[in-house]
Amino acid sequence: AFYEYYRTKNVFTMVDDFDAWKRGWRPTVITTADVMPVDDYLRTEYFNDFMRPQDAGATLHVRLDLSESTSAAIAFGRAIRKGEFDTRSVDTASRLQPHLIRAYRMGRLLAGVAGVSQDLVRALEATDQSILVVGHDGGLLHANSAGEQLLREKKGLTWLGVRLIAQASDAHARLGELIAAATRTGEARSG
Numbered sequence: 001a002f003y004e005y006y007r008t009k010n011v012f013t014m015v016d017d018f019d020a021w022k023r024g025w026r027p028t029v030i031t032t033a034d035v036m037p038v039d040d041y042l043r044t045e046y047f048n049d050f051m052r053p054q055d056a057g058a059t060l061h062v063r064l065d066l067s068e069s070t071s072a073a074i075a076f077g078r079a080i081r082k083g084e085f086d087t088r089s090v091d092t093a094s095r096l097q098p099h100l101i102r103a104y105r106m107g108r109l110l111a112g113v114a115g116v117s118q119d120l121v122r123a124l125e126a127t128d129q130s131i132l133v134v135g136h137d138g139g140l141l142h143a144n145s146a147g148e149q150l151l152r153e154k155k156g157l158t159w160l161g162v163r164l165i166a167q168a169s170d171a172h173a174r175l176g177e178l179i180a181a182a183t184r185t186g187e188a189r190s191g
Contacts, residue, residue: 006050011036012061012075025071027063027101029093031085038084051077058084062093064104072104106162110142136183138163138176 007013012035015021032041038058041047051057056077064072076093078085124131124142130150133142139162143151151158156167157175164179166172 006046009044009046009050011041011044011046012059022066025063025066027065027097029090029097030061030063031090032059033084052080055079057082060085060089060093062097062100064097064101065108074100102159102161106140109139109162132157132164134164134179134183136179138165138179140164 032038035041051059054077057080058078060076060078062074062076064074066072076085121142121144124133124144127144128146130147131142131144132140132147132151135141140159154167156171158165158167164175166175
């Protein structure tokens, strides 16, 4: 009940013209001061009755995605005594943002995959081998922990957006051929 009430008082989600807000939305990093003057924020019911009791003063929001049904962001609250987020904090969040966006989109993609059940995911996690599940177009559908580590190391394979790619151009062409062979329908598959 506490959350439900203050959700409607959240100055970071209240907009007068939602369509205009959507048109102007960009995947940026914003702070309290980007939304409203800090002194005005400190006088709001949302700050005084919801944020202050949690010792959350300044806010920093890393915007991740906007779709027809939802907007996604990671919000950070800073202890009141520490003041506003500085330029260094915003710069750090901005450098991390593309990686957070990719992780968010991959998570959404995997959540929608009907063929990868939780039991299969647990089985894939039980091995130390790198396992990467891809669709016919090379779209990465799932990577176990070892597979994620392999991709982070960028030692031959990585991903671009949500597509699995080989870093060397000749290997990338061959990877595409192998994925096509493994996902071909109507005849024996290999790969």
